[in-house]
Amino acid sequence: MENLLGQETSPYLLQHQDNPVHWQPWSKETLALAKSEGKPILLSVGYAACHWCHVMAHESFEDPATAAVMNELFINIKVDREERPDIDQIYQSALALLGEQGGWPLTMFLNSSGEPFWGGTYFPPGNSYGRPGFTNVLQTVSDIFKNEPEKVTKNRDALKTALQQHNKGFDGDRPKLTLEVLDRIAARYAEEADPEYGGIGSAPKFPQTYVLETLWRSYLRTGNEGLAEIVIKALTVMSQGGIYDHLGGGFARYSTDARWLAPHFEKMLYDNAQILDLLLTVHHETKSELFEARIYETVDWLLREMVTDEGGFAATIDADSEGVEGKFYVWSRGDVTALLPDHASHFCEVYDISEEGNWEETNILNRLNYPDMQDVETEASLKECRDILFAARASRIPPGLDDKVLTDWNGLMITTLARAGDYFGEPRWIDAAETAFVAITTNSMETDGRLFHSYRLGRAQHSGVLDDYANMSRAGLALYEITGKAFYLERVQRWTGLLDKHFWDDTVGGYFYTADDAEALIVRTKNAHDNAVPAGNGVVLEVLAKLHLLTGERAPFEAATDMVRHFSAEIGRNFFPLATLLNNFETLVNARQIVVVGQRSDAQTLDLIAVLKDFSIPTRVVNVIDETEDLPFDHPAKGKTKQDGKPTVYVCTGPVCSAPANSAVAFRALLEEGQVHGPA
Incomplete structure (x- = not known):
């Protein structure tokens, strides 16, 4: 066997193509291989931007000794959760049914039919963080799979039944939703x-x-x-x-x-x-x-x-970036002072930058202590400072895309x-x-x-x-x-x-x-x-x-x-x-239907639509039409026409439409009368 991830397009899978682990993509052929080898499957699910996925990769998947154990005892499948959300959704649900909090990296153990029997998320290389070491987990799971098949079968059956029930939906009362x-x-x-x-x-x-x-x-x-x-x-x-x-x-x-x-x-x-x-x-x-x-x-x-x-x-x-979480984004006070010699004191005060740091002995820019926007002149000065730091940051090695x-x-x-x-x-x-x-x-x-x-x-x-x-x-x-x-x-x-x-x-x-x-x-x-x-x-x-x-x-x-x-x-x-x-x-x-009778390109139509910018209406549906005769027979705006030959708007809710409005002022009044929320 060999690592086959080099044939994939996913950046996450390609990150693992040089691991000593014999990673396989998810496929019918891989499941069949597990069956013919008589081995359980180790399914590892993650994504390219995931910090703890990188940690587990560096600690375990890049380690030849750990990889040797994985290769000997398991058929190892690597999945990009962003490429295969269907796979991730199933096994995240299975992990939840085991009483564990989900997340990535997801580490699940399956039989050759893809049925889960145990799992977790991140495992450290040795016993730490209150979690068992990964190599110990591998050996224990393999031993149980070989020597105590009844335990595997019991867990598998319970999880599969629960997954099937979960996806049937729930019986019982169906409260009237209002x-x-x-x-x-x-x-x-x-x-x-x-x-x-x-x-x-x-x-x-x-x-x-x-x-x-x-x-x-x-x-x-x-x-x-x-x-x-x-x-x-x-x-x-x-x-x-x-x-x-x-x-x-x-x-x-x-x-x-x-x-x-x-x-x-x-x-x-x-x-x-x-x-x-x-x-x-x-x-x-x-x-x-x-x-x-x-x-x-x-x-x-x-x-x-x-x-x-x-x-x-x-x-x-x-x-x-460079193997360090957040390295691209954080700053020392000294770096900021060197780049902003005339404005460092004020900038560091507003953006919470200190000598000792606000996070792991460095600084994450934030304005939690100054959440309100300052006056125009001050904000313009802060913008100039941010632009200088942004230009300087561009010389750093960026995180992967x-x-x-x-x-x-x-x-x-x-x-x-x-x-x-x-x-x-x-x-x-x-x-x-x-x-x-x-x-x-x-x-x-x-x-x-x-x-x-x-x-x-x-x-x-x-x-x-x-x-x-x-x-x-x-x-x-x-x-x-x-x-x-x-x-x-x-x-x-x-x-x-x-x-x-x-x-x-x-x-x-x-x-x-x-x-x-x-x-x-x-x-x-x-x-x-x-x-x-x-x-x-x-x-x-x-x-x-x-x-x-x-x-x-x-x-x-x-x-x-x-x-x-x-x-x-x-x-x-x-x-x-x-x-x-x-x-x-x-x-x-x-829904609040905004029916505009008129040409979309007409300046007066655009003036009417522009009124909506001042009202928060998450349920709005905007329909600009030349003639309402094309609307279905039971549409509340059926038969509504332009007034005085001008583009005209009707606000319809349910089976009822408002009076017509053919000016921005009249339309605004309609929305205000309807108690639609506008600018505070």
Whole structure:
């Protein structure tokens, strides 16, 4: 046997191609090899930007003695969780069923059928951190597999049964979901907010943007200012904490501490897409200078560092450089003083830079002690200082870029970038979003519309999963609403048709994570749980709701209501991971339709649409049409016309439309009368 990872395209797998471990890719052939050899499988799942993945690789996988034990006792499979989220999802669930907290690196032990019987995450080389040493684990698992097969069988059967039950969904009461229920759930989420440092929960602190969006939506419905304060504080501390790159823009994945100082420094495309999206939604009302600055800086980072040659967006930037976590980003006081001789004292005060350091004897730039924006002159001076440090940082060895283009993550960023470009009047952002959309449809899509999940080095690989279709459909709808190009709507209709054909559960409703003709794994997962990315079923709910409202087609609405009916059984059991589904339920039942009768290119039409920039309306659906006669017979705007020959807007909720408005002043008054929240 030999290490076969050199034949792969994933940067993460290629990082391990020179390991002395005989790594194999996940394949039917590898599973068959385990069966013929009579060995258990060691499955290691990680990703290129993962700090602890690097640690375990350096300590164990690069060590010849450890590799010799692995090669002797196991068939060793290495998987990039970003390339194969279907595999990762199954075995993360299995680990959770073992009572362990999930994460990466994921280390699972399987039989030759791919059925798990034990596992963990990071294991140190020797007994430490309260965890057994990796070599000891290898020997113990191998001995049990050989000598106590009944234990392996017992664990395997229990895990497999639990996984199958988990993916059937939950029986029991199906509470009626209403907006009032959403507000009660938001109140419960609010109890988990950290009143001192902001955000949800305690260390480690993740952005949890879907939960924050639930709170913001409830605030918009109820006027509960306390909910808005939680969201604004969370976005403020994330924007001013060490989780944000104050020189280059962009957010790291999460904070290791409660006060948002010290991140794991990897930057993920999906995190930045989601944080930007929420900043944008909240900025519609707050007009926060800080939030606007972070949006512009992060988009600048995206377009400077994350655009691939094909025009798509790269996946991640590593946490480590030169083998050290965060080395690229941190500063000593001496370095800053040398670069800023006339401004060092003030800059170091504002950005928390000291001789002793604020993290591991060095300094992470942050403004947690100065979260408020200073006067214009002071901020301009600080910007000049940051530019000097940024230029100096460019001479350092940068962390690695994982430049594979993931379809689902691109969908998230395309939506956000298009929305931001429309809101701030930045056509180049919309152009970049459209270019990325074309890159996906050119490189990661077959002629029949079927999507691949990953693209790199000229190779599109791995069957598209639910999230790919959901997030790209959402992106298509965003681009359609902004540009009016029918191409985008037609593409979304084709993708949702493919979802219905290949992913829909005909028995009880909802969409499976994988297609019916994809590789058969030990279980076909289906849930509506948010993880690092929003749940595909939750995103599809918004897509179906908007598709119904924009086209009048009944089938998307019926599929959406079936989804809500199916997944509502989980609300009584545990609603915490269902935030995306809950948020988009509001869009399904209480969307604010903005129907503009007029030409999109007309200056007066554009003036009407521009009014929306001053109102936070997460459920809005914008439909610009020449004639309402083309709307379905039961659409509330059917038959509505221009007034006085001018482009005219109607605000429709449910079966009722507002009075017409054919001026920006009248439209603004309509929204204010409807108690839609505008600038504070």
